[in-house]
Amino acid sequence: MRTRVAGTVVLGALALSVLAVPAAQAADESRGDTKISNVVVNGGKPVVVSATGTKTITVSFTATDNSGIAWAQAILYHGTDMDHSDSGAVANTSDGRSACTKVDATTATCKATYTLTAQENLINSVAGGWKVWAIAQGKDNDYVLKENVKSFQAQRLSKLTVNAAPEPVKKGKTITVTGALTRANWDAGTYSGYTAQPVKLQFRKKDSSTYSTVKTVNTDSKGNLKTTVTASADGYYRYSFAGTSTTPAVSAAGDFIDVQ
Template sequence: MRIRAIGAAVTGALALSAFAIPAAHADEVVGDTAISNIVVNGGKPVVLSATGTKTITVTFTVKDASGVDYAEAILYHGADIDSSDTGALANSSDYHATCTDTSATSANCKATYTLDQGSTVLNKHAGTWNIWAIAAGNDSDYVIKEHAKSFKVQRLSKLTVNAAPEPVKKGKTITVTGKLSRANWDAGTYSGYASQPVKLQFRKKGSSTYTTVKTIKTTSTGALKTTVTASADGYYRYSFAGTSTTPAVNATGDYIDVQ
């Protein structure tokens, strides 16, 4: 079957060349086979810590009037699968998804993938990833989608805060320090995130809502430092909105006793 040959060629190239893929195939549809409802990691960005591995799940639906033969999805980073610089194959022995028939013409498919920080995933790979997908019907109809779904792979972020002195007299100066860091997959540690806007927020004692006091930028090492005037008991925190490569994060509020 030609469709199996196409799938095997792309999968084989991925497996043998560490995702340097020659002559892959763009979108192609023969017959009525369709892929839909692709969900990566439960619809959430894939956030990886500095070390270790992370396994994620991809689910999708395949339909064909003759019934579903098989399906496969490949994760990759790059403008297209031909020029991708890394990626992941399904953890199954044949790299196929496990498809369960829900009717004579439809199946729900599922596959897991393991990403390895510092190996298949380096700092340069943070950001948007795509899915190359293929599915076939029992009648040899098939569909190939090169950009079947996009999703984010991000570097885990951490944010700290410390407000001092404590206690402090009303009207005196409070110095609020902290640091924004994120996973460095190349080094297997956490590194400061430079030149990023971060909000200093305050929550008055008895309130459940934080209000932004000011916005400052991190230094070249990810450090944060600013001053405010003590006015009332409450909690100070830093809040980072996130970027395409790094998720949003809030520091745990630090309580200040104003006397």
């Protein structure tokens, strides 16, 4: 229930913020020579949030107009468009707008921070692709509005474990390698198994710094991993997950096997 209430509050804030913008509409629109460019979200990296975590990120962009920039605003949202968004975030400023710093007579760099929080504006169904809605207005009242000026990923933090046994083991005998792939469950505030995902089992010899893939194993209905290999040399086994649009890549710390 907390998630639904929080989600409603976020959407309400988005609606109020848009209504507060004089020319704001869902579709792209412009008048005159105002432009928005160089949009950067979270330093260009996906926004990864833990099961109960909060992440504050920075969104910056360049705004230009031949008369100079009067103000600008960006809103983060998840959905096909702003009118159909199911979650989002407005800037952590008193008016929800970006702080614009004058570069020269026509150009300003605009920046603001935004907060994404598990069980509030982050629930499992909104993991993946998010968008940036933005508007900038010149001092001559020219403006530009972009429905999706930039996209980025909001991802559920992943964890991966590994255990190779028995240890020590005689050369030529069977080693069983188990593990589990879990990721943040933003709805429940805990970690849940990531099911039916391909995960690479990798090995590196004791005196090497490079892992090589031995085989690919799929997680079961609880996110667990289990496979066997033949003991050949001292070294480290690990599982490595390539990641998806909703979940970042992760590799387990290597587990050492002493082969005798």
